[in-house]
Amino acid sequence: MNRTLVLVRHGQSEWNAKNLFTGWKNPGLTPLGEEEARRAGRELRKRDILFSAAFTSALRRAQDTLELVLGELGQSNVPTIKDRALNERHYGDLSGLNKDEAREQWGEEQVRLWRRSYDVAPPGGESLKDTVARVIPFYCQRILPPVLRGERVLVAAHGNSLRALAMVLDQMTPESIPTLEIATGVPIIYKLNADSTVASKTVLV
Numbered sequence: 001m002n003r004t005l006v007l008v009r010h011g012q013s014e015w016n017a018k019n020l021f022t023g024w025k026n027p028g029l030t031p032l033g034e035e036e037a038r039r040a041g042r043e044l045r046k047r048d049i050l051f052s053a054a055f056t057s058a059l060r061r062a063q064d065t066l067e068l069v070l071g072e073l074g075q076s077n078v079p080t081i082k083d084r085a086l087n088e089r090h091y092g093d094l095s096g097l098n099k100d101e102a103r104e105q106w107g108e109e110q111v112r113l114w115r116r117s118y119d120v121a122p123p124g125g126e127s128l129k130d131t132v133a134r135v136i137p138f139y140c141q142r143i144l145p146p147v148l149r150g151e152r153v154l155v156a157a158h159g160n161s162l163r164a165l166a167m168v169l170d171q172m173t174p175e176s177i178p179t180l181e182i183a184t185g186v187p188i189i190y191k192l193n194a195d196s197t198v199a200s201k202t203v204l205v
């Protein structure tokens with residue numbers, strides 16, 4: 001049975017380009033980000049994957065990426081669910097601040113902990129652990145059932161909501177997750193076993 005789950009992080013956003021903490025803020029894609037999304041679609045087209053469902057967040061950059069990917073695939077009518085459970089980690093008081101300026105103000109290590117640790121939340125925002133607590137129930141209740149029925153499912157989301165999914169799919173731990181980086185616009189194809197463990201993983205770099 002063809003249990004396929006494809007994850008893609010949105011293309012470069014206007015705030016990625018400006019090096020700003022974004023979280024739940026809602027900038028659009030840059031022209032480069034749009035091209036990254038179209039390229040992701042072209043890479044998937046080579047694999048002939050016919051999707052039956054798609055999921056994205058409540059934020060434009062992920063929604064626009066999904067639309068561009070599906071457009072390249074000629075599959076724009078795939079039923080899509082948009083849910084804020086898949087949103088980027090909420091960056092709280094850091095939202096809108098420049099990441100280099102934050103390092104100057106609070107130091108390299110503190111900013112690294114806010115951005116990459118498992119359980120240190122930025123002030124007023126979510127830790128990755130908090131993000132996992134909303135992403136994984138959504139994954140189990142909404143995304144996984146169609147995949148286990150043999151459907152091919154596409155998810156366009158964010159760096160940290162996808163890192164949250166990697167905790168389960170790739171069996172990452174609080175110790176190993178800090179080193180995982182997810183590139184913009186690079187599809188990751190998982191084939192799942194019937195027990196929802198990963199049979200194979202292909203990154204379309």
Ligand SMILES: O=C(O)[C@H](O)COP(=O)(O)O
Binds near residue numbers: 022158159
């Ligand atoms: O929300 C953001 O600023 C980025 O999309 C992801 O940020 P990070 O690289 O600090 O996790």
